[in-house]
Amino acid sequence: MRLSFLEPLYKQPGPFASVYLDTSRDAAIDDPDTAIELRWRRLRDALMSEGADRDSVTAVGGTVGSDTDVPGTHGQAVFTAHGHLALLDELPAPPARDTAHFGTLPDTMPLIIQHAPGIPYLAVQVHYSGRHSTDASGTVRIEAEAGVWPLTKVTPGHRLDAEIPVTDWTHAAGEVGRELEGHARRIDVETVVVAGDVWARGILVHRLPASLRRQVTTVEGAGGSQPVRALLEQQLDDLFRGRMAAHDRMLLDAFLAERARDGASAEGLAPAVSGLQRGRVKALFLNNHPESPFHLWVGPESGQLALAEQELRSYGIGEVSEERADAALARALVGTRAELVVVPEQELWLSEGVGVLLRYADPASRA
Known part of the structure; x- marks a missing residue:
């Protein structure tokens, strides 16, 4: 894993306040904003006890919980120095426990661990529920996302959304495949995960460029379509668990x-x-x-x-x-x-x- 995403942080002088906080907003939490505020108060006291300057603590307080557009379970990593935000990163999963540290160096390892395994992938969902024939009525809809797992849980990758008449699907699948290849090439994907209607996705897979077709894994089930959660998130979680890039x-x-x-x-x-x-x-x-x-x-x-x-x-x-x-x-x-x-x-x-x-x-x- 390359750590270039941390270079801007280390270019700034310390000391740093480093905060990891559960900022989940899901159905299990009645009042998430209040819960986040209570967690932050405990961490704020911990920072002050470690000698953090008030400006840096205030800068953290103005940032925690700002990810109101991210649904589901997740967290934030916030780094401030000398009263300024040094780095903010959304965590694909809540931290194992909320922590705060003030010191010469930022506490970046928990953030790095959440970036692992860092697998570049392409997820494709083929939506179709009509008659399995190219003379049927209706449309085939394609959703695709090129991203790096698990960051796409909270930071969307590049998405493609297309709707094609089923009568054109046999021909159009080749064009869609070439477009998908372009998205995949930009991030050097190592896995192509395809889900959806067996007949429609089969036509797409057989018309993918050979470079992509060799990387295909088909999965069952439907994926969610929330714009800030990964397409086929649960399937990807099952597929990539315990795997290295x-x-x-x-x-x-x-x-x-x-x-x-x-x-x-x-x-x-x-x-x-x-x-x-x-x-x-x-x-x-x-x-x-x-x-x-x-x-x-x-x-x-x-x-x-x-x-x-x-x-x-x-x-x-x-x-x-x-x-x-x-x-x-x-x-x-x-x-x-x-x-x-x-x-x-x-x-x-x-x-x-x-x-x-x-x-x-x-x-x-x-x-």
Whole structure:
């Protein structure tokens, strides 16, 4: 996963107020606005107790709950600094618990985790309920969305909506397929998910360009049509649960291959920090441990991180602070343009929850 979406945040000076809040508005909540306000009050008190400046706290308060147009269960991640909004991101799912933190670095790892697995996909719903014949009356309606899962739950992807007379469907399906290919190519989709009437969708699938047809998975059931929730959301949730994006899987396979031959890979916090300090990390692999006890020392620049305060002091860095390891690692990944791959622990256990694929092996380690 590339973390370029965080670059604007790290270009701003801290300290930062970082807030994760459940802002769900669904049928199970009688008065969501009041519920959100009560949650925010508790977090506001927590920020003030950590020494947050009043302007930054006020900036958070003016933002939480602003996603009134997003239906269903979801959340918000809000980052402010020096009284200004630094980053706002809608969360596809409510945070496991509401949290607030004030510190030198923004607490971005919970946001990053919600961006995973980051699978680019195309969802297509074929609506038709008439007689299965091209001389029948009625129309075939196509809804399609190209997006990245799971962000399209709260941030719509590019949508296509077309209605075609069933008498023209055999010919028009080829044109629709070529249009879908254009949308898919823009985000390099790895899966095409098709649902709807079996006869009508079958004609479409057989007329898709070969590049898309090889990626098709058909699913049953109808998808919702809310403009700010993902098309075929439930089907996609079932299909992608526990799955890694193809690009991340490729990186993981490369890491495992290098590890098998003692090549350009390492596990543990110390080698990960060393690699990031020198800009040698191509990808960092992480077992998600929200309650991890590990901390690192950091300086003002992204590559300034260390296991011990004295190491940074020895480099002549005067402004240092102790931060959560995941916050320090996230900033270093963004600053060095390295990628992050979240790996379920049951699939691969990593020493101290961290592994790195290096850009090149250390010659000294081969001596």
